[in-house]
Amino acid sequence: MNPGIVDPPTVDSEWSMLQEPTINGVRVKDIRPVVTGDGCLTEVWRKDWDFDGLEIGQVFQRLLDPGAINGWHAHIVTTDRLFCAHGRVRVSLYDGRRSSPTFGAVWQRIIGAERPALILVPPGVWHAVTALGQRPSLLLNLVDQGYDYAAPDHRRLPLDTPHIPLRLR
């Protein structure tokens, strides 16, 4: 038999995710849903988690059709907090900050209703979200400052940009 390669687990023996962020300033808060008699309840953000010490300036939702790839985006000053409330998505990140100790690093994590988590994406970190599975995915973004219609803090690169060493399709 061809020995192949060792297939490492994505979780430890407590089922905690092993994929620690490789990008400076990116944080992940895993959240455990509370199962109830008629469904479940999942917290999304609490001030006393001391997750980032930032404000919540706005919350918006983004519905993604199955297979949709939303990206690449980055912000100059805005911090995103991404939470997948329904369905399942892959969050892909690239550190585009030249001054960052992890400049050039990439990191990906799958989150969703079965494995809820809040992902903090600092300014300058390029991000893209891929909707997985066969049903629409609902992404919440709890940003630290509200969208400015007159001067959007929103930069975009095409999915096939040569500046980001990740191919999403």
Ligand SMILES: Cc1cn([C@H]2C[C@H](O)[C@@H](COP(=O)(O)OP(=O)(O)O[C@H]3O[C@H](C)C(=O)[C@H](O)[C@H]3O)O2)c(=O)[nH]c1=O
């Ligand atoms: C953010 C925002 C946008 N808009 C308008 C502006 C555009 O005409 C339209 C789409 O906005 P945008 O291109 O920002 O949407 P997405 O491409 O889904 O990107 C947004 O959601 C993904 C997940 C990110 O991660 C981005 O950081 C975030 O900007 O909605 C508003 O009217 N209000 C808002 O708060």
